[in-house]
Amino acid sequence: MTAIISVERLDKSFGTHAALREVGFEIASGEMVTLIGPSGSGKSTLLRHLIGLTRADRHSHSHVRVLDRDVQHGGRLLGASREQRCRAGYIFQQFNLVSRLSVMTNVLIGHLGGMPRWRSLAGRFTRQEHEAALHAMARVGIEELAEQRANTLSGGQMQRVAIARALVQDAEVILADEPIASLDPRSAREVMEILQRINREDGRTVVITLHQVDVARRYCQRAIALKKGRLYYDGPIAGLTDTRLQALYEDAGLDELGTREDWPPATEPLHAVG
Amino acid sequence: MATTISDEMQVRAGRRSWKKPLCWAVALLVLSWAWQGAGIAPGLLLDNFDNMVVLAGDFVPPTFGNLMRYVQEMLVTIQIAIWGTLLAVICAVPFGLFSASNIAPWWINQPVRRLMDACRAINELVFAMLFVVAVGLGPFAGTLALFVHTTGVLAKLFSEAVEAADAGPMEGIRVTGAGRLEEIAFGLIPQVLPLWLSVSLYRFESNIRSATVLGMVGGGGIGVSLWQTLRGFDYAEAATIMLVIIVAVSLLDMLSQQVRKRFI
Structure with missing residues (x-):
């Protein structure tokens, strides 16, 4: 397997607290992987390292490589051109849209990395770029919201705007940090289905941090589990047996075991994507 | 147990009892210090009241020629x-x-x-x-x-x-x-x-x-x-x-x- 993401000996401390210790794994192109673990296990911190939002400990042997590019080495971020950086997209739990701008502009922002500087700073988007944005919005089912301000949307709609932004960016790898943690069950399921389609139909690599095991089981083939900052399990999701899960969550509350009942069954069809 | 709690409360009350007057004393000190420096003399306003009436009278009526x-x-x-x-x-x-x-x-x-x-x-x-x-x-x-x-x-x-x-x-x-x-x-x-x-x-x-x-x-x-x-x-x-x-x-x-x- 040719690794599209590789992490070696990742160490990260916040003060004296060790958030990540010697974490390492590889992810191949086209995989849909979940990073799983109880809250505070370091999964979100790990994901932020993959895009360079967080730096590993200085002078550690940490090495993060994504899409044939060194993102960081020994706690030092390695610079990259905008073209290279826009090959990886990121989705946040809190969406991180620009609330005063329209949905359309928020989606168009996905183009910024691939545009000439004079056009990006002037905010001059071409007709093709507008069309690509509309197409992405249609794929996630929000085309009718184009002119609305982002802060008027519901959580589920905002997350779809964020996904449309990553689609416009044409990212080969999509990293999603707890994309459904702030959503109601129905929106959560819609967002997960969209991410699954991006993985299946576009062949994009998707890495998602989740804390609900049943969601992970439904959508992901592979799981990387973290416990107290250390790699606990890496393999097929089916291998995360109940006994292993019990050990993984032994210190966590029951609600994190994925026994939530508000998760709706996948019977009613969702509106088409793609 | 009861005694320690009431002790603590007394300590706290004691701390408050001297802190508050101190704050007031400092505030009053600053204000009177500034009063002197600013040369505030309300007596002058009363003494010169007649002059001020004359001065105010000079303002009316305004002339609109210019x-x-x-x-x-x-x-x-x-x-x-x-x-x-x-x-x-x-x-x-x-x-x-x-x-x-x-x-x-x-x-x-x-x-x-x-x-x-x-x-x-x-x-x-x-x-x-x-x-x-x-x-x-x-x-x-x-x-x-x-x-x-x-x-x-x-x-x-x-x-x-x-x-x-x-x-x-x-x-x-x-x-x-x-x-x-x-x-x-x-x-x-x-x-x-x-x-x-x-x-x-x-x-x-x-x-x-x-x-x-x-x-x-x-x-x-x-x-x-x-x-x-x-x-x-x-x-x-x-x-x-x-x-x-x-x-x-x-x-x-x-x-x-x-x-x-x-x-x-």
């Missing part, structure tokens, strides 16, 4: 405030960004902040006197004075808005592969723009008030006439000028209120 000239000069005053504020807003954007700790590293933001402190510390009137020497008597000196002082004020207010901005949207733009400048243009500016506009309008209002006195040191505008009439004890004339100022300032305050409502 009204059009004063309106003309007030317009110049407003023109000074417009350009003084606009130039300051334009410069305060980069200076404000460079003095924000979440945008610029310390070796940029510290020197820029000190420079802005200096612009702010010196009053417009002092700058006007300096610029009169540099560019000669007239409104241009006043405009430059307002511009420099207001840049210092707005840069500080702008940078405070920037530092209070939410980092989330900027991260959201960073991860699309966009550069630092795009991050600022699309993630930061839309967040801070309403506040920036609001403080700029407020500074415009206060700059009109400041511009009415710039003429006293040769900085142009209505201050020249005000200064001349007051020095010549021509209070009826001065009353007209003050009325013009009051009407103009009130009108522009209302106008800027409307602009604020419209855009924010």
Whole structure:
């Protein structure tokens, strides 16, 4: 397997607290992987390292490589051109849209990395770029919201705007940090289905941090589990047996075991994507 | 157990019982110290009451013979405030960004902040006197004075808005592969723009008030006439000028209120 993401000996401390210790794994192109673990296990911190939002400990042997590019080495971020950086997209739990701008502009922002500087700073988007944005919005089912301000949307709609932004960016790898943690069950399921389609139909690599095991089981083939900052399990999701899960969550509350009942069954069809 | 709790409460009550009077004593000390320094003497107001009645009488009735000239000069005053504020807003954007700790590293933001402190510390009137020497008597000196002082004020207010901005949207733009400048243009500016506009309008209002006195040191505008009439004890004339100022300032305050409502 040719690794599209590789992490070696990742160490990260916040003060004296060790958030990540010697974490390492590889992810191949086209995989849909979940990073799983109880809250505070370091999964979100790990994901932020993959895009360079967080730096590993200085002078550690940490090495993060994504899409044939060194993102960081020994706690030092390695610079990259905008073209290279826009090959990886990121989705946040809190969406991180620009609330005063329209949905359309928020989606168009996905183009910024691939545009000439004079056009990006002037905010001059071409007709093709507008069309690509509309197409992405249609794929996630929000085309009718184009002119609305982002802060008027519901959580589920905002997350779809964020996904449309990553689609416009044409990212080969999509990293999603707890994309459904702030959503109601129905929106959560819609967002997960969209991410699954991006993985299946576009062949994009998707890495998602989740804390609900049943969601992970439904959508992901592979799981990387973290416990107290250390790699606990890496393999097929089916291998995360109940006994292993019990050990993984032994210190966590029951609600994190994925026994939530508000998760709706996948019977009613969702509106088409793609 | 019960005794320890009540002990603790007593300790706490004890701490409060001497802290509060101390605060009051310090406050009173400062106030009386400042009272002396400020030379406050209410007796003088009473002793000179008759004089003041005569003085107030000199202001009425105002003479309206030169009204059009004063309106003309007030317009110049407003023109000074417009350009003084606009130039300051334009410069305060980069200076404000460079003095924000979440945008610029310390070796940029510290020197820029000190420079802005200096612009702010010196009053417009002092700058006007300096610029009169540099560019000669007239409104241009006043405009430059307002511009420099207001840049210092707005840069500080702008940078405070920037530092209070939410980092989330900027991260959201960073991860699309966009550069630092795009991050600022699309993630930061839309967040801070309403506040920036609001403080700029407020500074415009206060700059009109400041511009009415710039003429006293040769900085142009209505201050020249005000200064001349007051020095010549021509209070009826001065009353007209003050009325013009009051009407103009009130009108522009209302106008800027409307602009604020419209855009924010």
